[in-house]
Every structure is written in C-alpha cells, then in structure tokens.
Amino acid sequence: MSNLLQNYARFDLEFVKGEGATLFSKDGREFIDFASGIGVVSLGHGNLEFGKAISEQVGKLVHVSNLYQNSLQEKLASEISKLAGFPLYSFFANSGAEANEGAIKIARKYGKGERFEIISLKDSFHGRTLGSLSATGQEFLQTDFKPMLEGFKYVEKISEIAEAVSENTVAVMIELIRGEGGVEALRKEEVLELAKFLKSRDILLIVDEVQSGVFRTGKFLASNHFGIEPDIITLAKGIGNGFPIGVVATKLENGFSAGDHGSTFGGNYLATSSALKTLEILQREEKKVLENIELFSKELEKSFGKERLTGLGLMRGVKLDSDVLEFVKRCHSQNLLTLKSGNNTLRFLPPLLISEKEIKSGFEKIKNCLKG
Template structure:
C-alpha cells in the first residue's frame, strides 16, 4: 500500500484497502474476504454489486448523468413520489447530496417558518445531548457534543441542548421554533429514545404549532424494518431527513416536509442534488427494498441477526452488558475495561467489519439484504475474538 500522503489527516483509518465486493463480502488487495457488518456506516443498504443497481447505473450513464435543477428531472420526480408513498406522510421532497445537507435544509426551513408563521420571530432549535447531525458549521452546532465544537466558532446562534426528551419539553419557550431529534442516536451510543416521551413531545409541539424535525439519516430506508423509524413511533414529524441507504453508495440526501408553502423559489437549492444518476439508482434501490420488506425476508433477517446479538450478551456476561438499538441498527454495550478500539481492530484481523459508537458501544449496521449464511460466517469469526478476550479477562 502506498504510504505517500497527499490527503489531509482527517480520518483515523484502519490499515486496509478494499478493491471489490460481492453481496455482503468485501475483498482486500490480497484477495482476503471480509464479512461486512458496517455497510459503509449504513450506506450500502444492498451490499455490493447488486445486479439491478449495476444495470441502472450503466443504463443511466449511457443516457445522462446530470443536467441541472433549472430543468425538469424525471427520475427525481419519480423518486420523490416513491419516498412520499413509502413514508405514508403527506409531504414534499428536496434533494441534496448528504445527511448534513439534508439537515441544513431542515434547519433553514424551520428558521423561515419561525420568521413568517408567528407575530414574534421564533428561531431556537432544541437538540438532544450526544446527537450527531452533520459537520457543516450549522449542523455541527446542532450536534449536541461539546468536544466537536472546539476551534470552529463562532457558530450560528439559536441552538439549545437538552439531556433527554423530557428536558427538551421543559426547555420549550417563546423563542423555540423546533425540536430536532434522532429516534436512535447513531454516533451517540446507538441509544433509542423512549416512545412515550417522543409521542408526548410530538403532541406538545403540534399543540403550539412548533416543529418536530426527525433526523432519519441513519435510521431511515428500512433499517428499522419499516421505511421510517418514525412509523414505529406512530408520530407525524413536520420534517424528516434521509440520506445514507437511499442509493446504496451513490451520494444523495433528502429533506421531506409537510410545510409545503414556506420555501419560495430561490430560498434554497443544490447543484448536484437529485440528479439523473442518484435518483435513478435510488428508484431501483427503493423498489428492491420495498419488495424485500413485503416478502418478509427483511423481518426474517432482522430476527436472525438479533438472535446472534442476544446470544453473545447471554453467553459472555463478563464482556457484554446489553443490546441497544432496533432492527438492523444495533449495538452491544461493553463492560468496563473492555477496549472498544481493540475489538474493532481484532474484528478486522479476523475479517469482520464492525463499528464503534460513543465510548463503549460496538455497533452493527449490516447490509439489509445480508444473507443468513453471511451472518453465520461473520458471527463465527466474531466468536473467536470474543473467546480470546474472555480468556484474557479470566
């Protein structure tokens, strides 16, 4: 591997490079296979080299990749229609390129709503401690993690942090326009919000004509078993943001909302957002995943994967405390003195890809269509690591 560095040192990269993938297996430069329980941090919803996705990319590349949003884009309109139908909400979509951009769009929309919907301007947005909403200046400030705010100020005003949903309710005041939450915090420990508290928050916001923004960048696109995690919570947000799994590796983001008459022409936009390539691929991905969900295979996969997580927690109580998360967005809480980084590295050594989250959570985000055979192989390798660590602790 070339050690010459022409890249800014922004990532704590593991010492490996992948050259190809098939289904839920990646291959390095030496041809070694790795079971992927991370899916590019929840991006590769259909794993690698899906035949229908490849066919869509080739077909679109032979026609047109990009024009501009000053012209009509047919696959973008089709994709918006599909997303709205799958959501079951009466909404419209704005397309961009990432989760951060989708969240930035949500914040701008909420701020405009706060400016025009009330006699006195409302601008404050409450977010939840340990949330993660992006790395732009504004979405970084929305991210309620103090250690990520060093060096980059001054920041835009108007963000308030609550330790939990109940405190968010108590912090709502005359300047508040919205509360922005992740129903499961991806970077913040795979922590799942309490359903009753979220529903109470939604009720209070609706009563006061304030906005509920749900960041589903990681939880959306069937990762929970339903198209949206919001559907499990039986709430109707005003704004939902999506990205990651929408196009299984092609950059795309979506801000969808029931506030249809707030943004005017020129208020917002994107050069690349929703172009022919990204939305064509997304249409294919959504069709595949809808069929996969309706067939019962997704639910079967979720149960099978969860059984393995439950097995490890029960069998190795000296290492593991509990399971966190939902669907195929899962975490294992490690006991004290178990080194998270060491497990991630050992997993790589044993040819499994896993992720960390927070300070003591091992995170699993496999492709949604990962086969039972691939799950079994991956966890068989994982148990070798666990046994090694368990012996060390005894």
C-alpha cells in the first residue's frame, strides 16, 4: 500500500541517474530523454558545472528570507531584463503556477478594484493553484474544484478577444505556444495586432512563458520571436535546471509595493544561484542550442513529414492519427521518453544541450516505434 495521494497516473518506470539527455532506469535500461522532466532540465542531467556551483552555494548560504537585501536576486532580475531586451522588474516565486498567481495579482492591482477581469484562451494551461486554474481554459480540470475565482473569461481564438473585452477587463493572459494544449503556436500577425489593440485600451498583456521561455525556442523568450514586449511575463520550468523557481517579470516598475506580495522561499540563495548558473551556461552555449534546434527539426521532418509538425525551437509537437499515450508507451519500450500534449499531439521537449549523438539515437528509436 502506498501512502502517497494518487493524483498522478505514473508510468511503471523509475530512474536512478542521468547524464546529459541519457537516463538510467532502476531496472538497468538506458533511455534517451526527449522530455527533460517536462521542459525543466535545460542543461541536461548530471551537469557537473551546475552541480559544482549550487553545491558551493549550499556550503555558503541557502536561505535567510526576504527580510534582508539579496544581491543574487538583484543580479538575476537584471539578467532577465537584459536577456528579454526590454526593462523588466521581477518577483521570484517557486513554480509556474505561483508565478502566474503573481501576474494575476499585479493585473488586479493595476485595475485598482475597478477593472479585474482577465481573458484567456480555451485549451490554455496556466497551473493548478486556484488562481492559475481559474485562468486555465479547460473545464475538465476545474470541475471538481468549483467555484473558480471570479473574473475570468475564455475565448476560443485570439480574434475573439476584442469582442470579449468589457469595461471590467484589465488583462489578457496567453501562451504563445500552447504547451499542454497541443503545442500550437499562435500566428505572429495576430499577436502583434492583439498587442496593439490591448495597448490602445490600456489592457495588460500577460504572456505565460513558463514552458516556452528561457531559450526553449532558441531565443530567451518566445515573445522575442513574435516581436512583442508584454506587460507581464512568467517563467519557471527551464530557468532553474530542476531547482524550483518561478518568476513574474513586469514592465510596471511599481507593479507591487511593499507588503503586496511575498514568498518565504521565493528567490532564496540556492534558487537564484541555480537560475544564474543555468542562464550563464545557456548563454555561453547559445550556438549549440541553435544547432540542436536545426538538427532536431530536420529529424522530425524526416520521421513525420512537415505538415504534422507544430511548435517552435525545441518545443515541438507532432499531430498523430493514432492514440498518443499508446505511442508514448511504445517509445518507452524502445527506451525513449516522449510526452503527450492535448488529445492528439506527441510532444518533444529535449534538454536544450542534448548531444548530436543523443538526438540521432532518439530518432532511430522513433523509427522503430513507427514500424509499430
């Protein structure tokens, strides 16, 4: 009997060690990892440079609370702003959902109690806490936990947002590439048009980059591909290489005042040093990430054909006619980890620093899976 709550439908697999994009299972098998812990372990497993940096930090200082100055937080906030390419002011949380909670609070504060409504998209995913779940446009995830928070509205498409806006609307929250909803990327023109419209109505644009951010698409932010400077972005997953950290970053210098928001653990020395080291390595290895994107794309096209592919960079999907979960299990039998997204999409989120050999080996396994 397990004493764990059974909220996860886990596969019968356990891993004991990892090196790069290779994972070793408890039963002695060697897997290629095209999932990176759902887009988290961007540097790959067992990265010694990362390990050394955070071990040193553990030996020095892990946590003293947000009652005191923290120069690592200052440095990380400045790095995020520099990498985004426009001025951003950051708050550090511990997960993607929590980062989105921060975004919702900043938006509500901006609305001064007069405007509070946030519009998001159907099939979006913004997290499991009640605020982020209220923003998530997937009824089946909400059903057992109603009532959701007041003031959320969902539309099918970007083009429906203008009509859905009311005098209460303070923000629109979107993913540029829907991570859990089929890895569909929005079209650049419609996003640019939306950004312009929202600006003209003084409505904030919140872009959830929890999955798409931190070089996952080849640029620091997916927003950089779309040529937009959102009022608020959220990050998590890939920024700490597995150490939990969430970020809400906003152009609003006074998005929060003292006492508005907080977190006991948020941005502690261990979390911020993990993120700083991850960003340092990813910037140094940018060329390698871009080469990986090119090779991975080519292999995907060879295996599945261009028409079935979705997504951007190393956040890719393939529309399958057959059952996706069954295909993921077939990959397991070939010692390969892949992911499901939405109902009919096979998803790939490999470590950004995966080796050429691991990419090729993974696609050999895909070939075997496709043979059935």
